[in-house]
Amino acid sequence: MRSLARCTGAIAALNARISVSPVATPWRARAAWSGYTTALQLQGVETDEIDIFSLACGLRVPGRPLIGTHLDPLEELGGWQQALAAHDGAGWRDNLPTAIGEPADAREHPPLVRALDLVRQHAQVDKTLIPWLRTPVMLCGLGLTVTPLPCLTGGVKAFRLKRTLADTDWTAAFNSLSRAAEAGLERLDALEQLYRLGLRSLLDAYRPGALPRLLALSLSQPLLSPQAVADALGLSVAGASKLLERAAADELLVEITQRKTWRQFLTPDLAVQFGYAQPKRGRPRVTPPALPVSRDMAEVLDAFDREMADIDRKLASTRIDIKT
Known part of the structure; x- marks a missing residue:
């Protein structure tokens, strides 16, 4: 019961x-990569979050072991993200196999138990990733969340x-979701801090140039290289390198490769x-104290929001190929 209460509170x-x-x-994009990694691990695929994050960003981190060529690790990712974005809250049971159902006394149990029992039944009849990936939809369908939260796979x-x-299996399931929800909340805090730090850097910058576009790109695509930035923002590779170095000097990015070529940066x-x-x-x-409310601040916020929306549209309409 303690595990159940902790899990319900973390999700709320x-x-x-x-x-x-x-x-x-x-x-949500980052949470989807994290949740997808969890689903792969439950399938027995030996991979870590950094591998899925890097593949989703179109890069390969040096020194990481290669995933077997017989497997396309991102095969279900795009369709799953689209399904979560299109979820309207109604008819969430329609995609479940007909063999899955709830007993007459199911409503006497907490919604979290009902949701995980549906996942259990689905996993018994479907041996693919799908049952694990459907967990956020079931949690949303039973009223635990307003929209599907991708990290709760x-x-x-x-x-x-x-x-x-056994009781220990249910406890393990509750604890797993608790850790996912708590990690998701911590990453949301960190992302909001990065967002505020970026706004302060833009306010203090004498000539921000392409820095707002880079910051908007880094929020949606946290792993970057000069070539990836040049392609996304229409810059030269040399210009993109200088822009990344400027962001790293402001502690908005961290260089994770110690070399002069094929450099990579991470939030x-x-x-x-x-x-x-x-x-x-x-x-x-x-x-730091809250940013002062002023016309200049409103203009920076509006411009940055437009950059973020533009980057989201670009990333949604283009497929990023993996760069070695």
């Missing part, structure tokens, strides 16, 4: 925050391997989480 906290966040759209392998679950929060940068030690910095 994330659901409340994402509904008012200014970075909800880029967060999965369950436990026991759902597929056992006909009768600071993910650089720490993936082990490419050390977390800051000691007493945390005092949170």
Whole structure:
């Protein structure tokens, strides 16, 4: 019961925050990559988040082991993201196999238990990624979230391997979703901090140039290279390199490759989480005061929001190929 209560509370906290966040759209893209990684791991695929993040960003991080050529790890990702974006809350049961159902006394159980039991039944009849990926839709359909939250994928392998679950299996499933929700909330906090830091950098910049476009791109595509930035923003490779160095000097990006060619940059929060940068030690910095409300500030906010919307449209309409 403690695990159930913790999981329900974590999901509720994330659901409340994402509904008012200014970075909800880029967060959903990152959460989808994270949730998709969880689904692959439940299928027995040996991969880490950094591998899926890098492939989704069209890059390959040096030193990472290659995923077998017999497997397309992103085969279901695009369709799943589109299905989550198109979800309207109605008819969420229509895509479930007819063999899946709920007993007459199902409504006596908490919604979280009902949702995970549907995942368990689905995993018994479908041996693909789909049952794990359907978890956010089931949580939304049963009223635990307003919209599907992509990071809340999965369950436990026991759902597929056992006909009768022990209490420890249910506890493991609750704890898994709790960790996913708590990690999603932490990443939302970090992304909002990066968003605010970017706005401060733009206000302090004498000539921001293409910096607002780079910041908008980094929120949706956190792993970048000079060639990728040049292609996305219409710059020369040399100009893109200088722009990335400028962002790194302002602590908006972290260089994760120690070389002069084929350089790659990652947002600071993910650089720490993936082990490419050390977390800051000691007493945390005092949170800067809120940005002053002024006409200049409103113009910067409006311009940055337009850049983010433009980047979202570009990324949604183009397929980024993997660059070695």
